Amino acid sequence: MNPLDIPILLSGSFGELRSNHFHAGIDIKTLGKEGLHVFAAANGYVSRIKVQQFGYGKAIYITHPNGYTTVYGHLGKFANAIEQYVKSIQYKKENYATGNLYFKKDKFPIKKGEIIAYSGDTGGSGGPHLHYEIRNTATEHVINPLLFGLKVEDTKAPVFQALKVYALSSDARINQQRKSYQIPIKSIGKGKYTAGRITASALIGFGVSVFDRFNKAPNKNGIYSLEMLVNGKRFYYHDVETFSFAESKFLNLHIDYEHFKKYKRRYQKTHKATSNTLSTYEDLINNGKINIQKNLNYAIEIIAKDFEGNLSSLKIPVAGKESNAIFTNQKDTTAYNVIAKNFNKFKQQNVTVAFPKNTFYEDVYLDFNVDKEIAKIHTPTIPLDKSFTLTFNVSKYSEAEKQSLYIANVEYPKYPRYQYTRKKDSTFFITTKILGNYTLLSDTIKPTIKLLYLQDQQWISNAKTLKVKIADIDSGIKNYRATIDGEWILMQYNHKKRILTYNFSDKKLVGSKHIFKIVVSDNVGNTNELSATFFKKQIN
Structure with missing residues (x-):
C-alpha cells in the first residue's frame, strides 16, 4: 500500500541519475510539510533502524514474510514505542547517531497500515519528503517500487x-x-x-x-x-x-x-x-x-x-563517408603513466599520491604537479573505482601549526572543502575518489554559537523546544555536546539550517532554575562553549 495517505507525487524516480549512484528508491512528496503519517506498506516486523546525520537521516527497515524489505528514510520522528526505544539508545550512547540497530521478529511486529513514523527532512534530504525503497531481503538488491502497484499519474512522454x-x-x-x-x-x-x-x-x-x-x-x-x-x-x-x-x-x-x-x-x-x-x-x-x-x-x-x-x-x-583528413596523435609527455592493473605511487616535493590496483578503469597519463603549495592531481573529469591516498609531509611546521592544519579540496578556491584529515607525526593524509586540486589550510577560528528565542536568565515555561544555531567558517563542525544541569541532552542537528533542537518532553526537569551548556568543536579541534541560565515551571 501507499506508505502515505495522500496521492503519490514524486520528486525523485527509481534509478534516477544522482551523484556517483543511481537513486535506490522513490522520493514521495509530502506537500512541503513534515509530520505526515507514514504507514507500513505490508505486514512484517522492524528489522533495522538507523539514525545518522547525513544519508537517510532517520530510517526504518521493515522485513516482510514475502521476501521483501521496505525502507522509509528522512523521517522526522518514529512512532511512539519505537521513538522511545531509539531515544533510550541515544541517551545511553550520548550520541544522536545510533549506528545500525537490528531487531528480531518479536521486538516490533508491524501490521499493514500501521503508523510507523512521521515524515521529515532529516539526513541528506533536500527538503521534506519520504524516501521509499523496496529490497530483496536475501540479496539486498533494490527493486522499482512502482512494480508493486503504487500508482503515479503520468501521461507525459520523456x-x-x-x-x-x-x-x-x-x-x-x-x-x-x-x-x-x-x-x-x-x-x-x-x-x-x-x-x-x-x-x-x-x-x-x-x-x-x-x-x-x-x-x-x-x-x-x-x-x-x-x-x-x-x-x-x-x-x-x-x-x-x-x-x-x-x-x-x-x-x-x-x-x-x-x-x-x-x-x-x-x-x-x-x-x-x-x-x-x-x-x-x-x-x-x-x-x-x-x-x-x-x-x-x-x-x-x-x-x-x-x-x-x-x-x-x-x-x-x-x-x-570515408575521411581524407590526416590526423596525428599528440603524444602525452607527462612522466606519470598510470597502469590501471598495477599499484602506482608518485611523489613531488612534499606530496605523495598512491593509487591501489584498479583504482582507474583504464590506463592514463596523470597530470601531477605541485605549485605554490597546491597539489594538482589531474582534473576531476575521470571517474575512479577505488579511493587513492594523498599524503602531505608537514615536518616543516611547528606542533602548534600542525594542530590547526587540514587538507582541503580547492577545486573551487573560493569554496574550499574540508577532507577528513588523518594526522601521523610528520605526515597528514586523506583517502578520496575525487581527482583535482588539494592543499593544506589552517583553521584557528572557533565555531560560533547563538541561542535562538532564549536569553540568559529568561523564563521559558511555555517553550516546547530549545534551539541553538552553530556554524564554523573553515574546517566545519565536527561534534557538539549539550547538557542541562550537567546531564547530556539529545539535540537534533539540521545541518542545512545549522540549527540544533532539544525537545523538553525528553526529560522531566526538577525545579525551575536550570543551566544549559553547549560545547562545539570544529574538525581541527577549535572549541567554543556557551552557557545560559533559564527558568521553566513544569506544566502538566
Missing part, C-alpha cells in the same frame, strides 16, 4: 534535451573530424525528435540528455528505459527495474562523466564501456558501438520510455 556523438576508435571520423560532437536536435511534436544528418566512419556511439515528468509535478525525473535501434535492429537497451548497491557506482561509466564534471549535464551513453558491469543492460550488440561503413546509410533511433510506457523517439540519419 523529453530529449540534447544529443552527443562520440568517436570511439582511433580511425573514427565524424563530419570529417576526429572528435565528439553535440548535435542539434529539434522536436517535431508528439514525442518525436530529429537530428541533423551527420557523416561518419569507423566506430561511433551516441549519448542523450533526457528526462521525464509526472503529471501535477514540475520537477525533472529520470526515465525508465533507453533503447537504440540501428536500421530497425536493437543495438542497445537498459532499464531501471532492479540493481545492487555494489554496482551503482558504475553510473560514472554509464554517463559521459567528463562532460558532466565540466558542464553539469548528464548524458546517458547508448554504448557500454568495457569496465562497466551494470546488470541493467540487455540485448547489446557490440556494446552499443556502431561500426559505420563507407557509402552506407544508417537510420539511428533512440527511444526513451517512462514507467507507464509513454515514449519519445529521436531519429538520427548517418551517412558512411
Whole structure:
C-alpha cells in the first residue's frame, strides 16, 4: 500500500541519475510539510533502524514474510514505542547517531497500515519528503517500487534535451573530424525528435540528455528505459527495474562523466564501456558501438520510455563517408603513466599520491604537479573505482601549526572543502575518489554559537523546544555536546539550517532554575562553549 495517505507525487524516480549512484528508491512528496503519517506498506516486523546525520537521516527497515524489505528514510520522528526505544539508545550512547540497530521478529511486529513514523527532512534530504525503497531481503538488491502497484499519474512522454556523438576508435571520423560532437536536435511534436544528418566512419556511439515528468509535478525525473535501434535492429537497451548497491557506482561509466564534471549535464551513453558491469543492460550488440561503413546509410533511433510506457523517439540519419583528413596523435609527455592493473605511487616535493590496483578503469597519463603549495592531481573529469591516498609531509611546521592544519579540496578556491584529515607525526593524509586540486589550510577560528528565542536568565515555561544555531567558517563542525544541569541532552542537528533542537518532553526537569551548556568543536579541534541560565515551571 501507499506508505502515505495522500496521492503519490514524486520528486525523485527509481534509478534516477544522482551523484556517483543511481537513486535506490522513490522520493514521495509530502506537500512541503513534515509530520505526515507514514504507514507500513505490508505486514512484517522492524528489522533495522538507523539514525545518522547525513544519508537517510532517520530510517526504518521493515522485513516482510514475502521476501521483501521496505525502507522509509528522512523521517522526522518514529512512532511512539519505537521513538522511545531509539531515544533510550541515544541517551545511553550520548550520541544522536545510533549506528545500525537490528531487531528480531518479536521486538516490533508491524501490521499493514500501521503508523510507523512521521515524515521529515532529516539526513541528506533536500527538503521534506519520504524516501521509499523496496529490497530483496536475501540479496539486498533494490527493486522499482512502482512494480508493486503504487500508482503515479503520468501521461507525459520523456523529453530529449540534447544529443552527443562520440568517436570511439582511433580511425573514427565524424563530419570529417576526429572528435565528439553535440548535435542539434529539434522536436517535431508528439514525442518525436530529429537530428541533423551527420557523416561518419569507423566506430561511433551516441549519448542523450533526457528526462521525464509526472503529471501535477514540475520537477525533472529520470526515465525508465533507453533503447537504440540501428536500421530497425536493437543495438542497445537498459532499464531501471532492479540493481545492487555494489554496482551503482558504475553510473560514472554509464554517463559521459567528463562532460558532466565540466558542464553539469548528464548524458546517458547508448554504448557500454568495457569496465562497466551494470546488470541493467540487455540485448547489446557490440556494446552499443556502431561500426559505420563507407557509402552506407544508417537510420539511428533512440527511444526513451517512462514507467507507464509513454515514449519519445529521436531519429538520427548517418551517412558512411570515408575521411581524407590526416590526423596525428599528440603524444602525452607527462612522466606519470598510470597502469590501471598495477599499484602506482608518485611523489613531488612534499606530496605523495598512491593509487591501489584498479583504482582507474583504464590506463592514463596523470597530470601531477605541485605549485605554490597546491597539489594538482589531474582534473576531476575521470571517474575512479577505488579511493587513492594523498599524503602531505608537514615536518616543516611547528606542533602548534600542525594542530590547526587540514587538507582541503580547492577545486573551487573560493569554496574550499574540508577532507577528513588523518594526522601521523610528520605526515597528514586523506583517502578520496575525487581527482583535482588539494592543499593544506589552517583553521584557528572557533565555531560560533547563538541561542535562538532564549536569553540568559529568561523564563521559558511555555517553550516546547530549545534551539541553538552553530556554524564554523573553515574546517566545519565536527561534534557538539549539550547538557542541562550537567546531564547530556539529545539535540537534533539540521545541518542545512545549522540549527540544533532539544525537545523538553525528553526529560522531566526538577525545579525551575536550570543551566544549559553547549560545547562545539570544529574538525581541527577549535572549541567554543556557551552557557545560559533559564527558568521553566513544569506544566502538566
